[in-house]
Amino acid sequence: MRILVLVPVYNEWPHLLPVLNGLRQHFSDILVVDDGSDDKSFLVNLKNEGFEYVSLAFNLGHWGAIQAGFRYALQEGYDGAITFDGDGQHLPEGAIRIKPYVEGGYDVVVGKDNGRGTLPKKVCWWALNRVAGLEIQDFTSGLRGYSRSAMNHLIQGPFLSLHYQDLGVLFMAQRMGLKMIEVPTPMKERADSKSKVFPTVTSIISYLCITLTFILVRRP
Amino acid sequence: MISYRITTTIIGAILFSIIFALVRRGKLQEKYALAWFAIGIITVILGLFPIIIDSIARLTGITYPPALLFALAAGVLLIQNLYLFIYSSQNELRIKELLQQVAVLNKLVDDLRAADAQKSDDTVTPS
Numbered sequence: 001m002r003i004l005v006l007v008p009v010y011n012e013w014p015h016l017l018p019v020l021n022g023l024r025q026h027f028s029d030i031l032v033v034d035d036g037s038d039d040k041s042f043l044v045n046l047k048n049e050g051f052e053y054v055s056l057a058f059n060l061g062h063w064g065a066i067q068a069g070f071r072y073a074l075q076e077g078y079d080g081a082i083t084f085d086g087d088g089q090h091l092p093e094g095a096i097r098i099k100p101y102v103e104g105g106y107d108v109v110v111g112k113d114n115g116r117g118t119l120p121k122k123v124c125w126w127a128l129n130r131v132a133g134l135e136i137q138d139f140t141s142g143l144r145g146y147s148r149s150a151m152n153h154l155i156q157g158p159f160l161s162l163h164y165q166d167l168g169v170l171f172m173a174q175r176m177g178l179k180m181i182e183v184p185t186p187m188k189e190r191a192d193s194k195s196k197v198f199p200t201v202t203s204i205i206s207y208l209c210i211t212l213t214f215i216l217v218r219r220p
Numbered sequence: 221m222i223s224y225r226i227t228t229t230i231i232g233a234i235l236f237s238i239i240f241a242l243v244r245r246g247k248l249q250e251k252y253a254l255a256w257f258a259i260g261i262i263t264v265i266l267g268l269f270p271i272i273i274d275s276i277a278r279l280t281g282i283t284y285p286p287a288l289l290f291a292l293a294a295g296v297l298l299i300q301n302l303y304l305f306i307y308s309s310q311n312e313l314r315i316k317e318l319l320q321q322v323a324v325l326n327k328l329v330d331d332l333r334a335a336d337a338q339k340s341d342d343t344v345t346p347s
Contacts, residue, residue: 033323054323060316068320075324155320160313 001103002029003145004078005095006069008062009086010035013042016086020051023084026092031072035065061163062142070151079103081151083165085142094143094185102145107178108170110136111143111185124208132171132215136182139167143185150178158218164207168214175218228267236260255300 005027009016016032023030031052034043036059046053054072056065066083073081080102082095094111101109129135142165146154153159153176154169162168173180239256242248248256266273266289277285 052327054327056319056323058319060319064316064320067316068323071320072324072327075328155317160316161309 001079002077003027003080003082003099003102004029004031004069004073004076006031006033006066006073006081006083007086008033008035008065008069008083008142009037010059010062010065011037011039012087013037013039015088016042017045017049019084019086019088019090020046020049022092023095026096027082029078031069032086033065033069035059035061063159063162063165063169066165067155067159070146070155074148074151074155078148080145080147082145083142089188090143091186091188094187097183097185098143098145101181101183102147105147105179106145106181107147107150108173108180109145110138110170110180110182111141111145111187112136112138112182113141113185113187128167128208128211128215131212131219132167132174133219134167134170134174136167136170136180138182139170140164141185143187147178153178158214162214163210166211168211171215172218175220225267225270228270229264230267232260232263232265232267235263259296 005023007016007020007023007030009032020030020032031054032046034040034053034055036056040055043053043055054068056068060068069083070081082098082102084090084095090111098109098111125137125139129139144165150173154173158172159169162172170180236257239248239253239260243250243253270285273289274285277283277288280288282288
């Protein structure tokens, strides 16, 4: 089974090469997706180091970049893909844990980090899980495995209007009857505790509202 | 002082001619211009014959006819605005999909070029 590791990157070049070199020891097929980073000169470095990449002309957000990776994986006939953050938060061991589940016929494999999340965050996640009718403990995890048939679904229709690889994706995946599982994976603590995706309170609130709207209008 | 009917008619005529010019220069597509032409024509007609609004107001029991005019105008603008939002959402998704496909195709072209260069190198070396 051929599995492609997708590494979406947006202006995180300094962390990237060590991450990729770590991955390369375990995975032969790696694709970096440049999500419209400002500095494109690093792509030359990637090429010289022998890494494959696709580059988006402007920023689409984490999920949009991953979808571009899915399109490549589908085109090149891969049987599955594992998404892996380029900022050094994920460990190759996590991807190795996910791989057998993708090979074993699961459509969506979520790598969960048990040690993460403060109390308000956990309450919020619990509430969102209830609203979405899901039982996923760590739905913001970017470490995930997808089967080929999952990728085929995930590049179309409602999935295009999503911005993050999160609850919305899992909610729709469940509605489409994709087989899901959550797997505990080891993760590194982020060096800078501040979230890059949600730097401000406003961005969190707007994210919650958008996600809730997405789910509520589609709930069965 | 001129009649208010002349003022409103002139406003309608100006609106109509602006839309006409925009379509002519290709700034506004014909299918979107239709709604605006209709608005321009209706403004001219209502400007020339305000009696129309007055009689509709009387029929619908509205005592202050201009209120009917404002309500209608707000309704039309609301619908047009909603339409724009729909159109913009649709376009955003289309652009997203196209951008993703372009990125993949770019890589494919690069790979093919590299393979091609490799091949021509190989054929040159033996001779």
